[in-house]
Amino acid sequence: MWWKSALFILMSVMIVYSFTTPAPQKMIGESSRIFYYHIPQAWICVIAFAMSMIYSIKYLKTKDIHEDDKALVAAKLGFVFCLLATLSGATFAKVTWGSFWNWDPRETSIFILLLIYGAYFALRGAVDVEEKRASLSAVYSIFAFITVPFLIFIVPRLVPSLHPEDSIIDENMKFTMSPMVRTIFFSSLGLFTIFYFWLFNIGKRVQLMARNQVEQEDF
């Protein structure tokens, strides 16, 4: 398929540029390049989490087990990107603030997100009957997602922040971005998002194949 080749080429170009152009932030220096990767990862983590919740709501409405499969795929991918964002964030924190972990609001939030994902998978592992597993984990993921706005608005008030600005968007704006930096950053954001949806699609098809194998037997 042509778009996969296009994605491959564009991502390669983006990666090369992200390391060869001047560092985006003069004060932090070379290590500031990590923001080309760190922020898209965090962004995808949130998208995946939201998608998982939307498919969970759909499952509760329709009781169609395929919706649960999609919720699971989104949650798995979200967890991976959440982990990557945490690791890249911790590395960045070590370089700029001197320690890997500071309980900065955004670190706290992503830590809670990781815990929610972990709890979600633990719950799925503890329920044997498929429909029951689907309903219970759907309810949990919706219920957990409701706390996210509290995370975004409350945690920053309770814990002093080390992040450049209070929201993800502002954070980027603060790096008085040159046109070049801006181009690389937004293409990274866009390309990673497409990459995520591609992975999601593959995961969805794998689940569907596993399910069809069971269902093919005449019934």
Add this chain to the structure above:
Amino acid sequence: MYKLDVDNLGKRFGERKVFSKISFELKTGDSIAVVGSNGSGKSTLLKVLLSLLVPSRGTVTYSNGEEKLDDNHYRITTSFVSPYLNLYDHLTAEENLKFFTTVAGNTITGKEINNLLAKVGLEGRGVDYVLGYSSGMKQRLKYAVALLKKPEFLFLDEPTSNLDEAGKKIVFDLVEEYRKDTIIIIATNEKEEYELAEKLCRLT
């Protein structure tokens, strides 16, 4: 006139098929016996019919003759007696009956409770904890709870399990009493029980 339509019903747990292609139609006054060897899925079928489990195939439709009943009709229209259904051990028989009445939004007098207990042969035992009941007495009390509603659909899973001759007679009399105004579904392997029903559904 109530109706229960079962169309091409199938249930599978993971890769294990429990039953498939079950279809029947019942209306008020009808009764059906579900028979089959141990593990053939009698209780599972009853659970699917009661929408405690989601079917893998097919549909179960309840209607009052004019329109479909919604998901919550069970609370008002359906009574169920089953070995899997337990009452509260740490409440007395009377407290159990009272609880299951008030939680459904109704009220019951002491006299009504006594009548009900007498009907299932538990007169004078209403103040005892269910914990101290024998399994036969528990089974009788389940019938008393089932009769708190005026059921349109009466599901009996192994209706006479743990009951003595007198207890069996109570159940058979109840079935005769309710036959005309109720849809009765019996899951059993006992000959004398499935002969109570007019129709037969055999699971393999």
Add this chain to the structure above:
Amino acid sequence: MPKSSAGLLSRSLAVYFKDMRLELRTRSALNAILMFGVTTLAVVSFSLGQSNLSPKIMSALFWVIMFFSAMSGLAQTFIREEETGTSLALKLTADADSIYLGKLFFNLTLLTMMTLIITPMFFIFTDAPTNNLFPFLVVLVLGVFGLVSATTIVAAIIAKASTKGALFAVLSFPILMVLLMSLVSASEKIFDNQTLADTSSEVQFLIAYVVVMTTASILLFKFVWRE
């Protein structure tokens, strides 16, 4: 047969009084929750000895004790229905809303009783300042409501799973973390002799949290209960 209908409140109260009666006769949840609270408190106080605690540490300890005590007993009411096989009878008779509200009131009572015993003991053991008691009580009441409103539906979820004990804390903690953060922050200010007005942003948050969690639970509970 019996007739005449009654409202949601009386149906919920039927569930509540049934659970209270069972609890008073078996004491399974209350004993666990109380002993857990007392034990934790004793361990904390004994290992700290006579050291002078800062307001921050005092308030953190208090809410850690509250959290773990809540985790030890608040799932009991749903687990009991599953383990004794009574949930089926309940499901076929009662509507989900009254069951949820009845259990919510029950857990509220349970945690309140525990708090009434643990809190005075906490003040005695840690020598926390008692001159600022009213604001502390406000935060305490909101904390009890917050803990119960968020964990009751989690209790219903884990009662249907196969490994119940550990799962309750695992599923509850991420949801409770924001709550605990603001509870700790509010009581820290209070132990530090600040007024209720200084904690207004926490108090507002706590109220919002209770309202949102309770509403969401009522909307979602029927999906858990039907399984």
